[in-house]
Amino acid sequence: MTATDLGEFRAQVRDWCRAHTPADWRRTQSGVSGEEFVAFQKSWFAELNAAGYAVPHWPSEWGGGMSVDEQVVLYQELAAHDAPRLVLAFVGIHHAASTLLVAGTDEQRRRHLPAIRDGEIWVQGFSEPEAGSDLAALRTTARRDGDRFIVNGQKLWASGGMHADWCLLLARTDPAAPKRKGISYFLMDMSVPGVDVRPIRNAVGDSHFCEIFLNDVEIPAANLVGAENAGWQVAQATLGAERGMTMLELAERLGNAGFRWLVETCRPIDDAAVADRLAQFEIEIAGLRGLCRELVEHSHTGTAGPADASIVKLCYSELLQRLTDFGAEVGGLAAHTVLTKPMSSGWESGAWVLDFIGSWEWTIPGGASEIQRTIIAERGLGMPREPIPV
Template sequence: MTQIVTPHRSADDIPDLEALRADVRAWCELNVPTDWRESQTGATAEQFVEFQQRWFSTLRAGGLAVPHWPAEHGGGFTLSEQAVLFEEFARAEAPRLVLQFISLHHAAATLLTAGTDKQLAEHLPAILDGEVWCQGFSEPEAGSDLVSLRTRAVRDGDHYVVNGQKIWASLAMHADWCLLLARTSVDAPARKGISYLLMDMKSPGLTVRPIKQSSGEEHFCEIFLSDVRIPVSNLVGEENQGWQVAQRTLTSERGATMVELSERLAVGYDWLVELARTTLGDDLATDTRVRQDLAALATEVSGLRILTARAIAEAEAPVTARSGGGASASVIKLYYSELLQRLTHYGMQLTGLDGQVADEKPTSAGWESGHWLLDYIGSWEWTIPGGTSEIQRNIIAERGLGLPREPVTT
């Protein structure tokens, strides 16, 4: 029977992080599959889904699937305790929960902050049982400028009738449900005419088409909606107030999940150093340029981890002690995504021409799998989802530095 890992707390409810770390490390040694990289390289879509669901079930049995959820829903770990989990998962090179990412973070955060009791009761237990979600926000002409979305939802009795198109929906071909933004008013100001809906992916009139990427993967999808009927009971928040709900969804993507990604990037740096040793051998000791480049990247990786640690400390501090600003998550997201590009690009340079040959990486790996060409190609995705780098810089400027908003031009 799988050991269940729970937080260690003192009588004053102070976390004992080292005791927790020891438990998680022991759990990883027993439960992280040692051959998952081999089995997931070249895996079919069915093999990928089966593996992801099995790994999620293992984490759930160990009490580690949803540490960021409230205790009454199976979580209850503080941010500092979550950081320990992520550090140990990265250290053990555990597979990422790619398939459940939207379900565990975006969908759960949205439902917990804005969902009805019925929606919570229906979906949170189902997510724990493996229900898969995707996100239907972006459109062909409404990506970063999301308020320009054109998908329409027209009220018809107890349903909304929805028509439109969504794009860049991660793993939508496997999803059971979708977090959908649609315009329910064309007369209201742009941000006040959008509603937030929960859409069953088995609904008639819905078509999903995977998008073939330059890496050969089909991670993203287009979603076409033709007279799709969504019950009004699937509305999250108030009608025409979906923009406010969507901000909570996006905050989850720029928040605690960055801790895991930062730790995995640190492991990716270790692989980069090993690549340099393998490629240069004894010459590494005298190759000043490579040593300086590696040292510079080491400094950046350390800086990212320090930023993440500070953000955790800030979030856990009493409200009266917080510095405010609301931009730390955007700083981390921006720094991580652009550092990921620099690190994977350097790995691709070290591999030389041999590294330009088409390769396959494990489908359950992160963005830093050690397959440098594909990692570098994939790294460009990270400056776009969850708000582009340009959007993050605006948030940092306005919320963090207090600079005035750019004037609206017509």
């Protein structure tokens, strides 16, 4: 795409954002009920989908096909116009889609990819009480019974689980195999008998995370993704999306909305040290944007390194934490009195204390920072493997 074409595309997106970004959504989405949040998210997703902006990273045959340059422009303009984020659709359009495109069957793709674009909501059922960063320690079991599997166990930290239609589920199908060898990957209908979703109320009053209890849940064998007992390999596609491809949008959000909120908070403060911190953050954000763009380009050409996604995930999550921490610091006591934030915002809403608390969602789930550093050391730098405790 030429610079002229890209400029025309930017103008097109800019005009669309001006005409379609919901007015006053931050105020109207603060403190709303779960039902109102879901209705708003689905309506906004439908708007983006109708314009061809909902899944730009998907292949063209499934409704995407934008170049990396176009995706960057799209996310820049959405962030610059303070458009709501697709919080509810996040797992579906990124994690579920990546898994299905890499490892799903033709029938699974035909069934679910159009449904996701029609508003089907997904949740990720990976972590458990005793299996967080050490995901291979999961204990949920799936026992084959003819053309179905019977699943029992518990999942934890399932974001948005109470609203989900389907679940990306990891379960142990061979208890006798080594930890990573006996896991299978399933698509689970959340409406079937035996699925019990319980929201977890956190310290600031949100119930974003959920527990999912599974009691003799039946999953058809046709919903197995990849080969039986090869789910660990399939899961890398999902985790790769979480650590990598999603960052292109998030980096632009951080560089536009997040940094803009921070500059506004710091504007009344005439202090050289504050100005120096802002300059440092701007430099780091520019570096993050470059890393994200490079990762997406290399992913499209199949030349991404084995640790590139982990580098980007680590860079984004820790930068987000430092930036929101600084916002809470310069925001002073007033920042501690803000009790709600818009449910459709990102992790950088300008409610600094709540944003800082929320930033820990990125340095722990999807592979904690310690895990990312281990991946970078072992797979990226070729250093000796970390000793396994006896």
